[in-house]
Amino acid sequence: MIIAPLAPATTASVLAQRLREAIDAGRWSPGELLRQEQIAAEYGVSRIPVREALAQLQSEGLLEIAHYRGARVSRPQAQEIDELFDLRLLVEGDLLARALGRHDQRSLRELARLQDRLEDADDRLGWISGDIAFHEALYGPAERPRSLALFRQLRAPIDRFAAQALGPGARKQGWANEHRQLIAAVAAGDAMAARSILEQHLQATRAVVLAACSGEGEN
Amino acid sequence: MIIAPLAPATTASVLAQRLREAIDAGRWSPGELLRQEQIAAEYGVSRIPVREALAQLQSEGLLEIAHYRGARVSRPQAQEIDELFDLRLLVEGDLLARALGRHDQRSLRELARLQDRLEDADDRLGWISGDIAFHEALYGPAERPRSLALFRQLRAPIDRFAAQALGPGARKQGWANEHRQLIAAVAAGDAMAARSILEQHLQATRAVVLAACSGEGEN
DNA sequence: CATAGGATAATTGTATCCAAAATTTGCTCT
DNA sequence: AGAGCAAATTTTGGATACAATTATCCTATG
Known part of the structure; x- marks a missing residue:
């Protein structure tokens, strides 16, 4: 049972969790682009925390991000x-x-x-x-x-x-x-x-x- | 020999590389805080790419970031x-x-x-x-x-x-x-x-x- | 008819500005 | 003098605005 959270939630971190679940649920198929603006609008936040969440998910291996080109769900070979x-x-x-x-x-x-x-x-x-x-x-x-x-x-x-x-x-x-x-x-x-x-x-x-x-x- | 770089450098990515080297060179001792403003001023950029670079370095295990508290070089037990x-x-x-x-x-x-x-x-x-x-x-x-x-x-x-x-x-x-x-x-x-x-x-x-x-x- | 070229639109990356949280400073009271 | 509390400063997180890059579409041409 958690009394005091070690890392109090920030917008980017809860967004990352939500996106993780959405990806696991198959909301985006592999290769499909995740648009920053769209996600931002959907969750009622700006693009800054969206970008941080996407970067986080990239480091976890769920996404592949190409500069100026967008993030997509990775499909491992x-x-x-x-x-x-x-x-x-x-x-x-x-x-x-x-x-x-x-x-x-x-x-x-x-x-x-x-x-x-x-x-x-x-x-x-x-x-x-x-x-x-x-x-x-x-x-x-x-x-x-x-x-x-x-x-x-x-x-x-x-x-x-x-x-x-x-x-x-x-x-x-x-x-x-x-x-x-x-x-x-x-x-x-x-x-x-x-x-x-x-x-x-x-x-x-x-x-x-x-x-x-x-x-x-x-x- | 590389003709065209696959991932054209962005400010955040080159900053991450620079900071990696600076950390390995011992510029900050473990536990010392890395100030976003200071780094931004030093490299002549805004704090946004600094934050993204710090987040990247955190995911690599070089830094530990606490919300609203700052990033510091990690000292593993x-x-x-x-x-x-x-x-x-x-x-x-x-x-x-x-x-x-x-x-x-x-x-x-x-x-x-x-x-x-x-x-x-x-x-x-x-x-x-x-x-x-x-x-x-x-x-x-x-x-x-x-x-x-x-x-x-x-x-x-x-x-x-x-x-x-x-x-x-x-x-x-x-x-x-x-x-x-x-x-x-x-x-x-x-x-x-x-x-x-x-x-x-x-x-x-x-x-x-x-x-x-x-x-x-x-x- | 297919294709190369370029203008236009869409999207990402970065800078500037504002809000929230934490640290510091200074004051009060014991 | 020292502990405790409150205002001020510092610092981080997020929103808005602008610049840079990429994608799209339209036209002209072989």
């Missing part, structure tokens, strides 16, 4: 997606290994609770944010803030396509199974099994994202 | 530096392994040439940019743009302290030896040796950076 998933396996594998011995009764119950909530969620954005929350709880005990930030950063540019792919019912079962197996492996302290399940989980997600990314938004 | 070096070993180890089989006569000659230039450089910024160039040439054949970008990102917040530590003559010899050994291991295609030398190289650098970071700029 298949090769780049492969690379991102390889990096995720490196970073998340390390986080998982370090978190293994540090989980306790409470953190495991929290994991199970998050997974329950995740399976109850019925909208795409809820799944994505729930999945992020689950993995953050999974890696949290490692106490590696920088690696955790990197985990978020590596997900950001592809979650948009994962959300697209997680339409009605698609692969939700296998997804949930892998999460349950991860919890079990962590509870048992089985590093090998955990690593193996994580790898399988990421491979499956990679395939889904690749399909969604190549299939959508042909501009 | 020892624990954070440890984590950054662990991540570097993960990412650079992967890059090195992937690049190993892809080096050829020309790329090896280029590596040797860069190392020669590096040993001739006589100022701190030259060493740092030379070291970056060397490692980029070392990992380049892996053809992993995203990992290479991550390599730069993981270095950025600590290079400032590496530059500080690389004062007159300090550890330059061991540093050069490790680079030469890396070239030899790559030429021989010896993955184990290359990995081992890289690990040793990063451990040594970590110690230097930790010492420089904790010892300097007590604000």
Whole structure:
């Protein structure tokens, strides 16, 4: 529970959050231009905070900005997606290994609770944010803030396509199974099994994202 | 040879580059405030591009910005530096392994040439940019743009302290030896040796950076 | 008819100006 | 004299206005 916010919201930061959600929701298709004036008018602000928010989203890998030319939702190439998933396996594998011995009764119950909530969620954005929350709880005990930030950063540019792919019912079962197996492996302290399940989980997600990314938004 | 720049420079982007260099050169000590007005006056521009440049440098991890309070050079905690070096070993180890089989006569000659230039450089910024160039040439054949970008990102917040530590003559010899050994291991295609030398190289650098970071700029 | 050239419009980047927040200064009261 | 509070100054965040660059459309020409 947060008492005093460390970084009191500024127009640009809340705008960035709103735009993040709008992008994940698929408001702009990859390649489509985000017009500063239009966004400014829509949110009732000037173009200055809009520009700062767009720059922020660029640094997160969601947008590509060309000078004097505009910002557009990035569509990673298949090769780049492969690379991102390889990096995720490196970073998340390390986080998982370090978190293994540090989980306790409470953190495991929290994991199970998050997974329950995740399976109850019925909208795409809820799944994505729930999945992020689950993995953050999974890696949290490692106490590696920088690696955790990197985990978020590596997900950001592809979650948009994962959300697209997680339409009605698609692969939700296998997804949930892998999460349950991860919890079990962590509870048992089985590093090998955990690593193996994580790898399988990421491979499956990679395939889904690749399909969604190549299939959508042909501009 | 570049004919037409893909991204024509804008005031904010050249300012960001200038400020990057100024920070690496130690113009501001960690914790010291960077005043927008002062920087704007100094470079003869308004505060708008200054703010955008500062935001960019924040996203690179060089600065920490608090709302209405100002930007200051970040001083990572020892624990954070440890984590950054662990991540570097993960990412650079992967890059090195992937690049190993892809080096050829020309790329090896280029590596040797860069190392020669590096040993001739006589100022701190030259060493740092030379070291970056060397490692980029070392990992380049892996053809992993995203990992290479991550390599730069993981270095950025600590290079400032590496530059500080690389004062007159300090550890330059061991540093050069490790680079030469890396070239030899790559030429021989010896993955184990290359990995081992890289690990040793990063451990040594970590110690230097930790010492420089904790010892300097007590604000 | 396709295309090169140039004027016009649309859009981004930057400067100037105003508002909000924080830091500093100086005063009061104990 | 020192702690606490309030006005003044400083500094940052945002809005408006202007300049620079790019995109569009129209015309003229081979």
